[in-house]
Amino acid sequence: MRLTSGPAHSLVQLDTIPLGDWRALCDRALEPNGYYLPDWEAAVNASARGRTDTSALCVWNDGPPARLIGLMPVTSLRRAYKVPLPALVSGHPYGTLCTPLVDRDLAEPAVTQLLQAARQAGARALLLRDVALEGAVMQAISSALAREGLKPRVLQSYSRACLDATGDGDDMLRDALGPKKLKELRRQRHRLAEHGPVSFDIARTPRQVALALEAFLELEASGWKGRRGTALIQHEGDAAFIRRAAPALAANSQCEVVTLRSGDTAVASGVVLRHQSRAFFFKLGVDERYAKYSPGVQLTIALTRHLCADPAIASADSTAAPDHPMINPIWRGRLVIGDVLLPLRARDPLVELIHAALAARRGALDVARRGVHILRGLRTR
Template identity: 65%
Template sequence: MIDIAHQAAINPASATDAAPACTLVPLASVDIGQWRALAQQAVEPNGYYLPAWELAVSATAQGRTDAMALRAFNASSKRLIGLMPVISLWRASKIPLPALVSAHPYGTLCSPLIDRVSSIEAAARLLQRARDAGAHALILRDVALDGAAMTSLNDVLARTGLKPRVLSSYVRAALDARQDGETLLREALGARKLKELRRQRHRLEELGPVVFEVARRPDEIGPALETFLQLETSGWKGKRGTALVQNAGDATFIRRAVPELAETAQCEIVCLRAGTTPVAAGIVLRHQDRAFFFKLGIDERFAKYSPGVQLTIELTRHLCADPAIASADSTANADHPMINPIWRGRFAIGDVLIPLRRNDPVAVIIHAALVARGVAYEAARRAVRLLRK
């Protein structure tokens, strides 16, 4: 008979129903004030684990609902010092083994929130709480491999003789916003490319003056969001049926999260207009001194004028001119053809398996199962590409 702690790793929701005092609790039950305080002093920013964003994701977004909270508290003050939204390995990968996996928000970053002052204690307690839940491994998806959160976890693992295993990794674009924007763009793109982009911008100006707008205030953000959603739906995502507004849950999530984050100055929508016509728009999250370029929508009628590039260039200038922002995460795929030539900074993102017990054969089996699944997935992708050719 499976015990409740083991059941929590396999099916967190049912385990919590059976035992309200279980290690894992619904995200919605986390004290919002403590969550916000932790986010303010997290050792590494993650805009996608801000409470307004992640609670909206977990409540409504397609395929991402009902994540649980793995929490760490300070021993003396009982202050929340660590938080990681999680789901079971079964739910994440259909593998029936006792492991917990970081819940994937809308956005490709799952670095947990770890208190800056108590980072080692927070990391150690998060790992212990995962053990308490019956998990034999903790799997972090899309974590910054060299980020401060992963460094804290690695420090704790080294002290206990445990070694994490990187399951997969890639490098993506980032912006060093401490540089002068014009200098950065000139060095990244070169004189010829910038001249071509100026020519394209002049063609856009035939529709009217080209203006870069930033919506920040709660009264501005609603209309700006609808402009973004309209642009996204009008493009290739709309043709594929993957635009946010085309799924009721996703539309509810984004319309809830963006205004709530705007109330705390943690979200803005940037838009490029030619006259009265919006040609590109993007959603940008802000957490501590880092920005996160969530999504971009363009009017593809003007694709030959590179509206997405034009908007990204203006966003680059905007972020570099903001003393509150030191860096920006593109949250893009590896080798992204649009943003990689503009944002030349790079950092490693990966999926990491953390074994929770020494010499644990169950963790070895979990690792082997994930590797086999990854091999099968890549083989299927190659087969699909060959069939399309």
């Protein structure tokens, strides 16, 4: 797929976008996305496995002064899924949200020109992965397509936990968990305190975040993610990405590392991104030696109180899998996320072929997953 450029929109390499313009767009974004913040995405693009050398659809207004009003990291369908058809796919950062950045004051021209930039790059369709289906950006995209007689096609969707942080944290926890569960968790916390005083620490400055991050990485690798080989620290490029991204974001008050300790021992730790009024719970690591005290739940309860007490935060996205057994009972709000195919031409047979190829791929993956579950079940008998 060829690279094109013009005065209003272009497809460019991600690392060529001026960071000042990107940050300014984030400040004006119609919908927050912590995983498309420039310091995060630049670090992902520099070293994270399978996520480097990403391109981006960029849209500029006419000015003066000219300013960036739309940005969508993308890759080719061939690279994303090994499907050799002319489509672009939203670039997948570390984190499960790919909602594009769109200027809230110029949303209509921004999304219209993003679609046009994809056409000029030779794409016949755009695949948005992990986009907020009920968000303002998706509504603007649907309206832009409707004006051209086109409709988005939702390929799959699910709901994941989110937090309404505008109320009192203790009230929210009582409503979500009930007095009996909270009493049990208090009992577990008291038992944990027998190993040392329990504290909840928040690392905010770049230096604090860099130090706390190392404890998080060790905790993550000590558990099931380490046994599966998916912990960040187990891969040089992934470790380099998070060690670069977290302190850089902390310099702009966009990243915290939260840690639950028993005495001097970190028993649970999590990385939290912040964009506008929304927090994003990126990852959690726990010391499984303390599993009977529910360290992950204890950390999430403390984090809930922390976010609800922060007037700058209105909501938090768990960025967790659907039906997540730990966070779903605590954060009772739900965010609808999905993959959406955007046709770029009316009655285009290539769009039908792209749609069919994606459906076939998903069907094959579902069969493979069922096979893995069956094999795991047989091994545990």
